Amino acid sequence: MILSATGLRKHYGGDPGVDAVISADLIVGAGEFVSIVGRSGSGKSTLLAMVGGLTAPTAGRVQLAGDEIWDLPEAQLADVRRERIGFVFQFQSLLPNLRAIDNVALPALLGDKVTPECAYARAQGLLARVGLSDRMAAFPGQMSGGEQRRVVIARALINEPQLLLGDEPTSDLDEETEEEIFALLDNLRREENFAIALVTHNHALAQRADRMFEMRQGILLPSAAPRDFAAVPIRYAEPTAPKTPAPVGADADGARDFEKLGRTLWATAGRIFAAAALLFVLASTANYGVARYQQYELDTGRQRLAALEELATSTLQSDIASITQLGDGRYEVTIYLENTKAEQPIYVMSPSVQGFVQVGVGWQEAPLTPIEDATAAVLKVTGRQLYRFIFEARLTKFTELLPHYMHVRFSNSMLVSPESTPTNELFQRVDNYYVYLKPDNVDDATIAKDVRFPGPPPLWIWMPPH
């Protein structure tokens, strides 16, 4: 007898709650094949979970080869699940990023009983026995449903379990494949001598078991008398001696991979750390160098911009040079541009000059027309150069900050560069020149009554750029 489950009950919730399994007694001999049928919700899967050490029963006992599994500490119970019981569920449960052989070998690798070489060798053998010798390196996503189910079976057997629990392992397969899988399980059982407790809807298959049980509303009932298994000796799990088969193909690669992840973990981690440290030093050095270069570039750029600003705002000077009266409200306005360091030319996009007269608290634009050189597009300024404009200030009403005088603003916008064909930044400079301008129609005597000057009232009054 490999499994003895007696008086099992599973109750969920409080009072009244639900009894998923009311009463179940299941005895399975070594190498015996029992099947359990029943309607959905009858408690079949819960029974299997209690037998397999997955769900603790509310009452009852489960002995596996004489060991009371629910009295074991969790760690040992986990060992029992991994080493002595194989599971085949109704869902695939393969790890999608591992190859077939890795999936099969994994339960053996998780323990410390076998070497990776042994685990992969057995996995290789199992996959061959389930007919997947040419699909060992395939990933689950590359396999059919039947193939995946074969891999699951192989995985369930990797640790040579005493008991294989199958919960609807073929429910989603077509009839032909289901038959193949069932036959495979049965053949393996015979070869490996493990017991099977199989939950299935398929009565035809269930009837091919040694004994059949039926779960009805939480109560497990025998459907047929079991065969005599007295002749079949109980096979207890024994420690597996390390084996060193010649690694071949995918299983050998997997074994080597596991060596790197396992036994050589700290050495590998050390190497990784050293490599990372080296990379960090190299990266830091490179970063420092790049930062230095960036700083150099920034400093150079700042110096260039500062020099450009100096050139455009200090070296280049500009203001109203003179204003003469032409009559009829027209004035000739001369603006100078002066390069105070004549050794280096300054290139200026010719001034865009506008004229305004204060009216109220605003500035009213008055026509300002460039003449002669002031119309040029680009000016090469090497000394003091003059531009002339015609300003037409024919306003009848304007604000007199200084009695009788117009308050005038000339706005001059320039783009400045030290190069005739600029390859770097340009400096945009906007000047405002303010003057008081004497209108045509006011005579000096009238002005002199309200404003005193040391001489005749000037035509225009320059306001210092202060």
Next chain:
Amino acid sequence: MSTDQKFPSEKVASEIAAPQGVRPLNQRGRVERREVLRAGAAGIIGTIFGGKSANATGLFSGLMGDSASAAEANAPRLATLGDYVWLTPTKLGGGAQVQDLATGKTMAWIEYWNYGDSCPIAHHLAAFPSADPRKGFEFVNSTQGGQNVLIYGIPTQIREHGMLDPLWGQGNQIYRVGFDGQQMNLLENVAETTGIGLGVHTVIFPDASGFTVADGQKDVVAFFNRATGNQKTTVIDAFRFDWRGNEPDGVLEDNWFKGGTVRVSRLLKAPDTGLYDYRGVKGNKLDWEMVPMGEYLAYSGQLPGDSVKTLTGADNCVHHPIHPLSLVTLRMFAVGVVIDRTTMEPVACISSPDGTTKENIPVKKIADGIWDIKLDNVVSSGHECGFGPHGKWFTMTNNTRQNSMGVFDCSDRDPRNWKRVTEFKDSHWVGSTPSPFHITYSMDGSKMFVSELHRKPAKSAIVVVDTNTWTTIKRFENVGVDLQTMHVTYDGKYVLAIFSGFQRLEGGTFIFTQDTLEPVGYIPNFGGHHDCVIVPRNNEELIHSRCTTV
């Protein structure tokens, strides 16, 4: 004039250049931004296209998080500036504010128009020593004439709105203000108390017993006894300076450059009122302040006023730190008239520019309260000046025509023995601008800091001069537009330089270290300031404040 058509576009920068959105009328089209940027591969800097600032952080800043930028790293933490109180006028704002440099908090402010002044222009100020400025101190603040609003290009209507009252709308008030630890209180309008209204430099005597105020529009300098609290200020003496040119009827600039005589007159009180008669516009020779470079307006006849030809430009009066001597700068000639405060008489005149016939010009007493100073020739105008903190030397700026500084040995008690020992001229001072402007010294006097004024829109610089060799040892370029006065923290760690932005452009306070001359950064300062002081805590600190230099 030559032209060069390599520039890629014939179109005028209108759309991108005119911040007010104005249109060009000169028929040359518009600059296409794309074309300009194609021409200038790296873009355009200046007022429109400011580039994003960059930091040299290497490759991995994005992975490791942004490190502090250089600007952040260099940004001054106000607490590091020291336990000082920072007093600044707000110029066209018409008031003054006091900041706590330890916290950055504005402790209090005052606006003079709140007291009935229809057009105050808070100009220069000076603070009297206080043992604990946070608990209280007093200062005097002059205000300029209201018509100065008309010379900055502001489209104002103050005249139309009747705000230029000759007495209350034309400035020349001298406000004495007290900070009581919580707020500022207007204690006295010295102009109203004494009848003398002046609008430029206010400078306190080294013993804090009084102060002077000068005004280049009126050519008047007044010496006041200090009052405190509710007391009233009294006048010690006041002088007027008038010019009589040798050739007053020729070309106008010859009125000054062909020489002449400065007449110094002691002002008298009106017998009927007991007050002087120089309030508001009374006594103004000029309608506007003579701003830097304003001398050109006088030379060209473009400066309106009742008596332009008599202009001397008596703009400031500074005090020797040891001897009881005060020096009045006459800007039109770059000379200093030295007044002995023990006798209240002018006793000497020194000439700063290179090329004048005499460095120390005699002062001739004509009658009681009248003196003449004959200047054979005039070669340049001047502006600001200052005594070194040890009283060993004196410097004055020569502007417009020379752009240099005269350096005098002023250690002698008798100013008639003061000699010009050298001339300092920075290599950048070529032509009419840039030009030296305000002056201050390091605490030990080993360095002279000179603000270097550039024409708008250029930014001003600071020149650091070794006073042993009188050579430039450091320049801070592009500090800020319209840099004004500077002040050293009394622990000798930092120099603070205020810039006003010609009343409307950028403003702030630039800071650098006094000894290592490293730039520290900027702190905000609002209001277009024209002057600054750290309130002194005793007379020793006062020497380094608005006392010996302007």
